[in-house]
């Protein structure tokens with residue numbers, strides 16, 4: 001690969017020939033700075049001190065400056081941790097600009113008793129490092145900084161850096177980009193908040209599911225009444241609700257609501273065994289639904305009952321339940337409008353009238369999914385770069401989790417290609433206890449990003465024709 005890159009000439013490609021050696025030499029420093037960053041409990045949730053968030057901001061600004069970035073700014077929005085902005089101008093007028101995104105806030109650690117080592121004491125483990133936020137998303141920030149180091153602060157493309165400080169909790173920033181598109185101007189962006197479907201399998205995440213929520217209520221009586229005296233004819237609200245919830249899936253467990261898009265999944269997917277292990281589904285317990293796992297997980301709908309209000313067993317009286325409600329979480333095909341999907345689900349529930357009793361249905365929030373256009377020059381360059389970094393053909397995958405900002409960025413810069421890859425992998429326990437990053441994945445992501453900049457710079461022609 002080195003030889004070939006060298007042979008095809010071009011300033012950027014010549015500079016890229018020794019990237020493996022350069023990246024290997026950088027790894028110790030990258031890991032040391034990653035540990036410094038991960039030792040800061042930068043949790044941007046209410047109830048946590050805002051100080052560590054600012055400390056992480058300060059460290060990143062210093063690391064960017066040390067990596068040769070002169071033009072560093074900050075965006076402050078109401079109720080939102082600072083967004084670090086920075087730019088490096090393109091080396092030549094016809095070079096492209098690449099936006100590098102990551103976030104420096106982390107999820108709360110949860111119950112620390114479930115951690116093998118304290119969450120904010122980065123700890124070396126076999127082949128990796130364990131700490132809260134080390135994978136999501138601090139390793140990916142170090143991928144960006146490491147990439148700048150690999151080029152001595154003078155990469156072969158223009159750079160536009162966006163390091164967000166309140167991704168995990170959500171903030172005013174999610175909807176900001178379309179209001180200030182100039183800040184996000186670029187030809188391609190690397191949203192480094194994902195990773196490989198499994199360690200060693202280079203993965204471009206090209207689709208994100210949409211999501212929506214809905215409340216459904218059954219009110220049958222003004223108050224509870226004696227189940228011996230009235231039970232039978234007196235309508236039980238919980239039974240009414242359960243009968244409604246029972247119609248959401250067919251006998252196989254496939255979603256039975258009309259109007260929810262479902263298509264074959266054409267990208268890579270987990271094996272059933274990988275899925276079982278990751279989700280903790282014991283052998284002997286069947287998986288629900290039919291069709292490929294990718295179709296059930298990503299290109300088809302899922303409906304989950306995430307909450308139910310009814311008398312708890314401990315307080316159960318011998319009484320007919322007058323009121324019950326459930327909260328449903330809906331996940332939809334990346335290209336289906338989640339509001340349309342939500343309307344389909346709400347319509348289904350409203351039409352039901354179990355035992356003739358109408359339900360009260362209240363649609364909630366809906367967030368769109370995302371599907372990338374994958375045929376442009378940045379995708380071609382990224383596929384070459386990922387193959388070089390991991391020595392295997394890259395696959396396309398999807399993520400069930402949403403990244404709300406992706407849609408905001410796509411709206412702000414509609415012509416930019418959006419790439420999602422990074423140092424995470426499916427077993428890094430993000431948001432759970434014992435989060436970890438593998439050094440093999442960190443090195444791979446760093447090499448991939450550095451190689452991507454070189455490939456993209458060499459292939460890019462202003463105006464888009466390549």
Ligand SMILES: [Zn+2]
Nearest residue numbers: 136137167193
């Ligand atoms: Zn993240």
